[in-house]
Amino acid sequence: xxxxxxxxxxxxxxxxxxxxxxxxxxxxxxxxxxxxxxxxxxxxxxxxxxxxxxxxxxxxxxxxxxxxxxxxxxxxxxxxxxxxxxxxxxxxxxxxxxxxxxxxxxxxxxxxxxxxxxxxxxxxxxxxxxxxxxxxxxxxxxxxxxxxxxxxxxxxxxxxxxxxxxxxxxxxxxxxxxxxxxxxxxxxxxxxxxxxxxxxxxxxxxxxxxxxxxxxxxxxxxxxxxxxxxxxxxxxxxxxxxxxxxxxxxxx
Numbered sequence: 001x002x003x004x005x006x007x008x009x010x011x012x013x014x015x016x017x018x019x020x021x022x023x024x025x026x027x028x029x030x031x032x033x034x035x036x037x038x039x040x041x042x043x044x045x046x047x048x049x050x051x052x053x054x055x056x057x058x059x060x061x062x063x064x065x066x067x068x069x070x071x072x073x074x075x076x077x078x079x080x081x082x083x084x085x086x087x088x089x090x091x092x093x094x095x096x097x098x099x100x101x102x103x104x105x106x107x108x109x110x111x112x113x114x115x116x117x118x119x120x121x122x123x124x125x126x127x128x129x130x131x132x133x134x135x136x137x138x139x140x141x142x143x144x145x146x147x148x149x150x151x152x153x154x155x156x157x158x159x160x161x162x163x164x165x166x167x168x169x170x171x172x173x174x175x176x177x178x179x180x181x182x183x184x185x186x187x188x189x190x191x192x193x194x195x196x197x198x199x200x201x202x203x204x205x206x207x208x209x210x211x212x213x214x215x216x217x218x219x220x221x222x223x224x225x226x227x228x229x230x231x232x233x234x235x236x237x238x239x240x241x242x243x244x245x246x247x248x249x250x251x252x
Contacts, residue, residue: 116188124196142203
């Protein structure tokens, strides 16, 4: 699925941890071979700790090691260097990038909600997987596909149907901090994303309402029978007493 490589955990930073990432950064910046003592002095860690980090980097294929060539007696020291693979590792600042883009859209776009919805729709269509030719997707299958896609992104969704009312409860927001600061952008992107995913499978449904943060860890998407195309300017709504009550009724 197209979504997999965009939503999987970043292989660069999380797996290394802060201390090991720092050891790798120093090794990369040095441009030369370093022994354990040299590295310990530069990063301010105990030599045994540094040795563990360096050997782990070698095992991960991010650094190389070799015995020091010298004429002196005794066991030669091990020297370490960062290799070409290490360029793919290190710290990432995607949240900073998201904050920059969201704040820019909010401040410099005349209609940030509409622009964000459209961007979400386009990406939803791109990430969606349409049905085979001549196969129709009913409301239940469309909901299942929507829930699956949102789960892959990290929203921890749950489909809830009560009578003719169909909702998707989003128990986690993978962009929570940005969404809290710029809901008109982030939440509108999520609304458009869901409608784009549904449109790509030619679903008989659309998300006609998104209530962000009706609870600290809950957003609610309300679905209805599709009556218009994606040209409609949907807007996520701020939580109100009525929307919170509606969610309580749905969960009752």
